Amino acid sequence: MLDLKFVRDNVDRVARMLQDRRVDMDMGPFLKLDEQRRALLKDVEQLKYERNRASEEIARRKREGLDAEDLIDGMKAVSQRIRDLEAELGAIEDRFRDILMLIPNMPHESVPVGADETANPVVKTWGHPPSFDFEPKAHWDLGEALGILDFERAARMTGARFTLYWGAGAALERALINFMLDVHTMRHGYTEVLPPFMVNRTAMTGTGQLPKFEKDLFKLEGWDYFLVPTAEVPVTNIHMDETLEEDDLPKYYTAYTPCFRSEAGSYGKDTRGLIRQHQFNKVELVKLVKPEQSYDELETLLLNAETILQELGLHYRVVVLCTGDLGFSAAKTYDIEVWLPGQNTYREISSCSNFEDFQARRANIRFRRKGKKKTELVHTLNGSGLAVGRTLVAVLENYQQADGTILIPQALRPYMHGMERITARR
RNA sequence: GGAGAGAUGGCCGAGUCGGCUGAAGGCGCUCGCCUGCUAAGCGAGUGUACUCCGAAAAGGGGUACCGAGGGUUCGAAUCCCUCUCUCUCCGCCA
Numbered sequence: 001m002l003d004l005k006f007v008r009d010n011v012d013r014v015a016r017m018l019q020d021r022r023v024d025m026d027m028g029p030f031l032k033l034d035e036q037r038r039a040l041l042k043d044v045e046q047l048k049y050e051r052n053r054a055s056e057e058i059a060r061r062k063r064e065g066l067d068a069e070d071l072i073d074g075m076k077a078v079s080q081r082i083r084d085l086e087a088e089l090g091a092i093e094d095r096f097r098d099i100l101m102l103i104p105n106m107p108h109e110s111v112p113v114g115a116d117e118t119a120n121p122v123v124k125t126w127g128h129p130p131s132f133d134f135e136p137k138a139h140w141d142l143g144e145a146l147g148i149l150d151f152e153r154a155a156r157m158t159g160a161r162f163t164l165y166w167g168a169g170a171a172l173e174r175a176l177i178n179f180m181l182d183v184h185t186m187r188h189g190y191t192e193v194l195p196p197f198m199v200n201r202t203a204m205t206g207t208g209q210l211p212k213f214e215k216d217l218f219k220l221e222g223w224d225y226f227l228v229p230t231a232e233v234p235v236t237n238i239h240m241d242e243t244l245e246e247d248d249l250p251k252y253y254t255a256y257t258p259c260f261r262s263e264a265g266s267y268g269k270d271t272r273g274l275i276r277q278h279q280f281n282k283v284e285l286v287k288l289v290k291p292e293q294s295y296d297e298l299e300t301l302l303l304n305a306e307t308i309l310q311e312l313g314l315h316y317r318v319v320v321l322c323t324g325d326l327g328f329s330a331a332k333t334y335d336i337e338v339w340l341p342g343q344n345t346y347r348e349i350s351s352c353s354n355f356e357d358f359q360a361r362r363a364n365i366r367f368r369r370k371g372k373k374k375t376e377l378v379h380t381l382n383g384s385g386l387a388v389g390r391t392l393v394a395v396l397e398n399y400q401q402a403d404g405t406i407l408i409p410q411a412l413r414p415y416m417h418g419m420e421r422i423t424a425r426r
Numbered sequence: 427g428g429a430g431a432g433a434u435g436g437c438c439g440a441g442u443c444g445g446c447u448g449a450a451g452g453c454g455c456u457c458g459c460c461u462g463c464u465a466a467g468c469g470a471g472u473g474u475a476c477u478c479c480g481a482a483a484a485g486g487g488g489u490a491c492c493g494a495g496g497g498u499u500c501g502a503a504u505c506c507c508u509c510u511c512u513c514u515c516c517g518c519c520a
Contacts, residue, residue: 004476041477045489052489055501059445068500075500243436373456373472 001362002103008034017106020113020323025102033096040089047082051075101205102212105358107323108295108332114322120335121322126306127315129339130398137404138342139396140273143169145404147425149274160271161263161278163389168422172395172408173281175415176388177256180283180308184385188304190254190285195234197257198225203237206363208329208355218260218278227260231284232382237363239288243375244367250289250297254385257282274389275347281388287381288365291357294379295332298354302334305350305385311411314394315339317346331356334383338390342397349390352383 007014011027018025054075061068112121143149148169154162165173184190201224204210209217209229218227228234235255244251259282270276285304289297302318309316321333330353337346357377360366366375399407406422413420 038477041489045477048489051500056446058500062445072500079500375474 022324030099044085104328112322115324117325119322120319124318134402136341139393167425184254190252193255207233215264231255231257235286239365240363246369253286285385288378301383302352312409338394350384350386355380
């Protein structure tokens with residue numbers, strides 16, 4: 001959520017931002033409601049002021065044993081008027097708030113203006129695509145042939161976009177999770193947390209998934225709980241409604257969670273393999289920092305995520321999302337795209353964003369500078385460190401051998417009990 | 427699932443038969459005084475949001491907030507209803 005006063009004072013900038021983001025939204029109703037709201041608020045508060053003064057007078061007279069019936073009678077009408085105006089005001093404030101909650105974040109000045117992902121500039125490339133003296137296969141063929149990925153049975157017990165992992169496949173997924181968590185906790189200074197995998201509406205609103213994107217979420221029937229679409233939600237909301245001390249910052253958290261996404265609107269996209277699942281594993285990095293540090297922190301967050309790919313020897317590139325491709329809550333986002341030789345393409349494997357104070361304002365996460373009375377909003381950041389399923393895809397496709405086996409990257413072998421190669425399951 | 431207790435400011439905690447309680451008292455914190463240093467002591471201050479006045483800052487006015495929402499009333503932290511959460515006991519359970 002943007003600051004109300006900022007929006008009011010910068011309507012033109014906000015309107016231009018909406019254009020840059022290719023969001024079709026008119027600020028007219030917002031301004032009109034704001035005006036109505038403030039006029040009404042003034043009236044209501046004036047009436048309440050009168051009522052409060054009268055109440056004091058009534059109390060005083062009663063204490064002194066005097067009659068106050070005339071005042072009480074007069075206040076009946078005032079109170080009724082207050083009730084009427086408050087009902088009107090309440091309706092306007094609801095609509096006003098609804099609009100405010102649907103305005104996306106202001107992109108950082110360094111974010112390029114562009115229509116869609118084709119306008120995302122590549123800012124960094126690491127390593128090289130591996131060369132094969134055979135035609136590299138896609139992971140779904142490799143995984144099925146090795147008997148480690150089973151799409152058919154998962155579809156039977158659940159449905160499309162779910163996968164059953166077997167044997168070394170399941171172990172590899174688990175190894176990746178542990179490897180990533182170890183790197184981030186032991187080398188990058190993050191504190192590991194294991195949050196709930198379901199959260200309530202308030203938490204979802206705090207990080208910006210609600211109210212706008214409810215259709216992308218899995219909701220529990222009979223409960224106002226949602227399955228987390230990313231650990232960003234429970235982890236960023238750890239400090240919801242808290243005022244931290246300056247010395248508490250920065251906070252670095254890492255968490256493994258499964259992620260659940262309805263993938264509404266992506267019918268027919270990436271239907272094969274592990275790329276787009278309703279349930280996938282992810283190790284997430286979350287930072288709460290002081291405002292003046294957040295862009296430096298974004299750079300190190302990106303490097304922390306990149307480290308995983310480098311350790312695994314996987315070729316990747318980094319792009320900056322342009323305004324048209326930038327997520328609702330983000331001010332700036334880097335996507336890391338890993339090379340997938342089986343599909344001859346780069347695929348997003350991490351998304352690292354600075355949300356500035358957009359989430360902090362919604363989730364009410366503040367801090368107090370030493371010796372200062374006034375509290376300020378923290379800046380929040382997060383990034384995948386990494387999407388585990390897609391990392392497994394990258395390992396399978398990049399480390400495949402001519403005979404269909406998979407060489408296990410050195411960094412993962414300790415996590416695989418020394419296993420060096422995945423061969424067909426008997 | 428059954429029975430009961432509770433939810434007040436940064437923390438602890440008081441709020442009588444509804445009325446000068448934004449909220450006693452204590453702790454903490456900030457500033458000042460005092461003091462070889464420290465401790466103790468003394469004095470003052472110490473929530474948030476919205477809104478109005480002010481060019482702005484300073485400052486000032488107002489409204490709201492005692493778990494959340496609704497109701498009764500001229501007036502609610504105090505009374506009523508619904509919900510949420512916490513704790514205790516019983517049951518069940520990984």
